[in-house]
Amino acid sequence: xxxxxxxxxxxxxxxxxxxxxxxxxxxxxxxxxxxxxxxxxxxxxxxxxxxxxxxxxxxxxxx
Numbered sequence: 001x002x003x004x005x006x007x008x009x010x011x012x013x014x015x016x017x018x019x020x021x022x023x024x025x026x027x028x029x030x031x032x033x034x035x036x037x038x039x040x041x042x043x044x045x046x047x048x049x050x051x052x053x054x055x056x057x058x059x060x061x062x063x
Contacts, residue, residue, distance in 0.1 A: 018026040023039040027047070035047035 013029065014027045015030045015032075016028045017037075020039060024036050024044065025039075026034055026036055028034050029047045033047040033050060035043055036045040038044050
């Protein structure tokens with residue numbers, strides 16, 4: 001079951017949830033760290049990154 005973005009935003013853990021792409025979405029916490037969740041709402045990449053840039057053929061991860 002897909003979690004709606006608005007429902008995730010209402011969860012006090014996430015300041016912002018970006019749109020899902022290929023069943024994954026980047027989220028930002030209130031301390032400006034970013035991570036990734038899957039469509040079930042499970043954290044796939046813990047929020048330890050300050051910048052998380054994704055492009056179709058390019059992925060850059062930075063602390």
